[in-house]
Amino acid sequence: MGLWNLLWGRRAPDVSRTYTALVAAARALPLYEAGAPDTLDGRFDMLVLHLHLVxxxxxxLGQDNNPESHRFAQALFDHFFQNMDETLREMxxxxxxxxxxxxxxxxxxxxxAKAYDIALSGALSASSPDQIDKVAVVLARNLYPDCAPDSHTPPSLARLATYIISFEAGLGVCSLAQISAGSVPNISP
Structure with a gap:
């Protein structure tokens, strides 16, 4: 996509503020106190989760035929994998x-992303035990793949699941301008 932008004179949107905000949200200490493993894989999972929610x-926002939303989303996605590439090389x-x-x-x-989409489908309510359980089960599968299925599901990950639902609800009122300015919900689990 970068070559086409160069040929056609279009520049990719600047996603650096948004990406920096996502990394900060994904590395917030309360997430790890709430059950996310503080490992390389755990941090990757938290970053993937926050990226996917955005x-x-x-x-x-793009459903209203907003091409800027699509361009911004693609640029953010590309930036994530470019950052992963650079990180691997630095390691x-x-x-x-x-x-x-x-x-x-x-x-x-x-x-x-597919698992989170399924778990987060339908009406979101951080107070709904069924919704929290659905998200917590997916978290357990992603964050603790080597553990027995029941060992990290609710209630141990209920707090983290509630955070995710609240974070997405907070994003639900954000405009493209707010997201591109790096304004993501500041919610503590």
Missing amino acids: LRRLRV GVGDTSVGKRIRKMAQAYYGR
């Missing part, structure tokens, strides 16, 4: 392995 909001992963790792990360992203 992309879901941008998808809704010392060899050039020949980076592509394979990015491909695995993309598969992980799409798998998690």
Whole structure:
């Protein structure tokens, strides 16, 4: 997409403020106190989750035939994977392995995105036990894949699930201008 933008004179939207805000939200200490593992994989999962919630909001904003919303979402998605590529290289992963790792990360992203979409479908209510349970089950599967299915499901992840539902509800009132300015909900789990 970058080459086409260069050829046609279009510049990708600046997503740096939004991405910085997402990274800060994904690294917030209360998330890890609420049940997210403070590991490389756990941090990746928290970043994927926050990115996907913002992309879901941008998808809704784009339903009004808003091409800027689509362009911003694509630029944010591309920036995420560019950042993952740079991070892998900084960690010392060899050039020949980076592509394979990015491909695995993309598969992980799409798998998690699909699971979160299913869990978050329907009316969102942070006070609904059924909604919290649905999200907590997906969190358990993604954050603790090697554990027994029941070991990290509600109530241990209910607080984190409630946070996710509240974060998405907070995004529900954000405009494209607010999101592009890096304004994401500041909610504590």
